[in-house]
Structures are given as structure tokens and as C-alpha cells.
Amino acid sequence: MKTPELLAPAGNMEKLKIAIHYGADAVYLGGPKFGLRSLADNFTITGLAEAVAYAHDRGVKVYLTVNSYPDNNELPELDRYLEEVAPIPFDALIAADPGVIATIRRISPRREIHLSTQANTTTWRSALFWQEQGIRRINLAREMSLEGIVETRQRVSAGLEVFVHGAMCVSYSGRxxxxxxxxxxxxxxxxxxxxxxxxxALVEETRPGEYFPVVEDERGTFIFNSRDLCLIRYIPELVGAGVDSLKIEGRMKGINYVASVVRVYRDALDAYTADPASYRFKPVWMEELAKISHRGYTTGFLLGKPQDLDQEYDSRYLRSHELVGLVEETLPDGSVSIGVRNHIEAGATVEVIGAGMREAVVLLDTFTDQEGTPLTEAHPNQRIRVKLPFPAERYDLIRRQKP
Ligand code: SF4
Known part of the structure; x- marks a missing residue:
């Protein structure tokens, strides 16, 4: 049985390090242009080269997204950009637009190309078409069912990638x-x-300002709002379908999201592929995924067309826990240096989580600044020192239950 790659988002260098630490086999990231997350903290050209070197040193693959649909007037800039990234040894470029794909071919003929979800591949015939164009891996649209994935695997030899977790568009991606x-x-x-x-809400055109609620049921009016995709319960089916890569959405999400989602899917994937016969779904996986920001979960189209319950009739983002800090350094005296991300007071009860589903609840009764002066509280961007009652590791996260 082949173990699919676990592919995680890397919105910046810190998120890339977190994704790798928590068990990603590969990461995808965007450069300064054409990468479809223009508002993210994207990598510079130098940063891309550093990211690839860091990941490759740890045996992790890196894919660069070049998956936007440029206009004619952007084509000279596209050429320049692809020439700039050509020397960087990415494991693949992710693209959707045939013109972009042709340009990658011209500038970097040996470069492996993966087809982005933006190409909306919903059938095996489309997948076959892209395979015949030399595309080495195809991201199947989130709108494809498990049955469709299995049939595509039987007919297509190119690598197949499916999203397993993250936000869903109410439309086909990009459309x-x-x-x-x-x-x-x-x-x-x-x-x-x-x-x-x-x-x-509904407004009659001659009465601006008079809003009539649109109510699909007693809970609300958020008629376009999809729940987030979560396929953690279907790891055996996806591995059995022969997909090559399980992809996590979320280059704009924070390190808490990246760490939690990667460690859960890593644990499930390892547990299943190590011993399929004795594999059991662990409730702790869903409990962990409920702790991070999400909008309710759905299995999307995997089991068939989504029903009413897959809409989230409520704009609230749900999460039971929030990030407090990141372990940035372990010190010789057994204490750790924590980069504070959210205000914390001495006496708070927090969770420390780490790779491999390590987790412990501790009372943070005392902490100090870097010089050893006791503090009663700490603020974002401050660094504090804490002695934990167990050995912690760099990149462990500190989080707490939301009030
Ligand atoms: S469906 Fe929503 S998230 Fe997707 S592109 Fe449209 S507005 Fe954006």
C-alpha cells in the first residue's frame, strides 16, 4: 500500500517550519507574484530559495504556486518572474492556466508541473487530457466524489492530489x-x-435601507456560506483510492491551524498505513480540529452532493482554543523561551502541544522576562521564559481555552 504525501500550506517561513516540524511531507507556497494569495505574507525570491533549502535539508518537497490567470498585459511580467525563479530547485510548479503552463515549459523545460485546483478537474477525461499534456500531478476538484476519484485513478497514471481539509468556495475554485x-x-x-x-438580506429597489431577512431556517441568512472541508474520517478510503497526495488548504491561516491540522492528519495517515487492519478512528482527532478556527465541518462532495447541513447558516467562526505563544528556544536549564502571541497572565491554565500528538495541560503559575525578572503578565511580541514540568521542544505551541 502506497502512503500518500501529506501536503501542507506554507504562507511564510515560520509556517513552513511549523508545517515541516509537525509532519508535512511537502509544502506549497507562493512567491511575490502570480500565486493566488496576494494578500498573504508571501516569500521574496531570496526567501523562496531559503525555504527550498530548509525543506530539502529535511527531506521535504516544495511546490511553488503560479496558479493565477494572468491578463495579456501581465505576460511580460510572467516571463520575467518565471525566469527569476527558474534557478530555484522547486520540486514542482503548480499552475492552472494553459498559457502559464506553456511559459513554464519554455523557460524551464525540465520543471515538473502540477495542475492546480483552479483548473477545476472534475472528470477522468479532463485528467487524462492534462496527463497527455505532460502534467505530472493533477489536483482533482473538491467537487469530485470518492467514486469519481477511484475511477480517475483506474484510468489515469499521473499523480492525483485531493484536498482533505480547509475552506471551501461556494463556487468551483476560482470561478x-x-x-x-x-x-x-x-x-x-x-x-x-x-x-x-x-x-x-433582501431589499426592494424603491425602498433602500429596508432590509427583509432571508431566512432558510431558524438559524439565519448566510446563504452562500459553506462549511469547511474535513476528511479526517476518510483516510482509509482515500489511501485505498490510490491518491498520491492529501492537501491541506490555508496559506492565509495561522501557525495554530497549520500545526493542529498537520499533526492530526499525520497521525491518522501513519496509524492507517502502519497497520490498516487494526486502524480505528480516534475521537481526539476531531476534538483537536474543533479547537482551531473553522466554520463547521463538512465532507463536501466526497460522499455525494452536499445537503442543506453542509451550508453554515451562521457567519461565526468556531474555535474553542486560541494561541498564546510559540516555543522559540529550549534552554540548557530546562526552561523554554516563548514568543508570546496573545496576552497572558500568570496563573493561566494552558495546553502545550507538539508534533506526534504530544499534549499536556499545565498551570502557568510563574514566568519571567529574558533576564529572569518575574512577570505577572506578558503581551504579544514579548519573549518570556517558563519552566515547564516536562521537556518541551522548539515549535511546541502554547494555547488556552477561550473564555
Ligand atoms: S466562493 Fe467565496 S471564497 Fe470562493 S472565490 Fe467566491 S467569494 Fe471567494
Whole structure:
């Protein structure tokens, strides 16, 4: 049985290190241009080279997203950009637009190309078409069912990649103009303002300002809002389907999200592939995924067309826990240096989580500044020292239950 790669988002260098530490086999990231997350803290050209070197030193692959749909007037800039990244030894470039793919071919003929979800591959015939164009891996659209994935595997020899976790569009990925029309921010250029997640009302055109609620049920009016994808319960089915890569969405999400999602899917994937016969779903995986920001979970289209319950009739983001800090250094005296991300007071009860589903609850009764002066509270961007009652590791996260 082949173990699929676990592919994680790396929105910046810190998130890349977290993704790798928590068990990603590969990461995908965007450079300064054409990468569909123009509002993310993207890598510079130098940063891309450093990221690839860091990942390769740890046996982790790196894919660069070049998956936006450029305009004619952007083509000279596309050429220059692809020439700039050509010397960087990415394991593949991720693209969707045939013109971009042709340009990669011309500038970097030996470069492996993966087809982005933006190409909306929903059938084995489309997958076969892309395979015949020399595409080495195809991201199957989130709109494909498990049955469709299995049939595609039987007919297509190129690598197949499926999303297992993260936000869903209410439209096919990239085929949406809501954000462009309503805010001028173009989703196809990576600037989506996510208006599908806003609340909507009905207004009669001669009575502006009089809002009539649109109520699909007693809970609300968020008619375009999809729950987030979560396929943690279907790891055996996905491995059995023969997919090559399980992809996690979320280059804009924080380190808490990256760490939690990667460690859960890593644990499930390792548990299943080590011993399929004795594999059992662990409730702790769902408990962990409930702790991070999400909008309710759905299995999307995997088991068939989504039903009413897959819509989230409520704009709230759910999460039971929030990040407090990141272990930045372990010190010779057994204490750790923590980079504080959210205000914390001495006496708080926190969770320390680490790779491999390590987890412990501790009372943070005392902590000091870097010089050893006791503190009663600490603020974001401050560094504190803490003596934990167990050995912690660099990149462990400190989080607490939300009030
Ligand atoms: S508005 Fe919503 S559906 Fe449209 S591209 Fe943005 S996230 Fe996707």
C-alpha cells in the first residue's frame, strides 16, 4: 500500500517550519507574484530559495504556486518572474492556466508541473487530457466524489492530489466573481474578500435601507456560506483510492491551524498505513480540529452532493482554543523561551502541544522576562521564559481555552 504525501500550506517561513516540524511531507507556497494569495505574507525570491533549502535539508518537497490567470498585459511580467525563479530547485510548479503552463515549459523545460485546483478537474477525461499534456500531478476538484476519484485513478497514471481539509468556495475554485463585483478584489488574482461568508438580506429597489431577512431556517441568512472541508474520517478510503497526495488548504491561516491540522492528519495517515487492519478512528482527532478556527465541518462532495447541513447558516467562526505563544528556544536549564502571541497572565491554565500528538495541560503559575525578572503578565511580541514540568521542544505551541 502506497502512503500518500501529506501536503501542507506554507504562507511564510515560520509556517513552513511549523508545517515541516509537525509532519508535512511537502509544502506549497507562493512567491511575490502570480500565486493566488496576494494578500498573504508571501516569500521574496531570496526567501523562496531559503525555504527550498530548509525543506530539502529535511527531506521535504516544495511546490511553488503560479496558479493565477494572468491578463495579456501581465505576460511580460510572467516571463520575467518565471525566469527569476527558474534557478530555484522547486520540486514542482503548480499552475492552472494553459498559457502559464506553456511559459513554464519554455523557460524551464525540465520543471515538473502540477495542475492546480483552479483548473477545476472534475472528470477522468479532463485528467487524462492534462496527463497527455505532460502534467505530472493533477489536483482533482473538491467537487469530485470518492467514486469519481477511484475511477480517475483506474484510468489515469499521473499523480492525483485531493484536498482533505480547509475552506471551501461556494463556487468551483476560482470561478467566482462575487469578490470582484462587490469589493473590487479579484479572487482570481488571490485577493478574495470572502463575501460568500457574509450575511445577506433582501431589499426592494424603491425602498433602500429596508432590509427583509432571508431566512432558510431558524438559524439565519448566510446563504452562500459553506462549511469547511474535513476528511479526517476518510483516510482509509482515500489511501485505498490510490491518491498520491492529501492537501491541506490555508496559506492565509495561522501557525495554530497549520500545526493542529498537520499533526492530526499525520497521525491518522501513519496509524492507517502502519497497520490498516487494526486502524480505528480516534475521537481526539476531531476534538483537536474543533479547537482551531473553522466554520463547521463538512465532507463536501466526497460522499455525494452536499445537503442543506453542509451550508453554515451562521457567519461565526468556531474555535474553542486560541494561541498564546510559540516555543522559540529550549534552554540548557530546562526552561523554554516563548514568543508570546496573545496576552497572558500568570496563573493561566494552558495546553502545550507538539508534533506526534504530544499534549499536556499545565498551570502557568510563574514566568519571567529574558533576564529572569518575574512577570505577572506578558503581551504579544514579548519573549518570556517558563519552566515547564516536562521537556518541551522548539515549535511546541502554547494555547488556552477561550473564555
Ligand atoms: S467569494 Fe467565496 S466562493 Fe467566491 S472565490 Fe471567494 S471564497 Fe470562493
Amino acid at each position: 467566482c466573481l462575487l469578490s470582484s463585483v462587490m469589493t473590487g478584489r479579484n479572487a482570481n488574482k488571490g485577493e478574495c474578500a470572502h463575501p460568500c461568508r457574509w450575511g445577506y
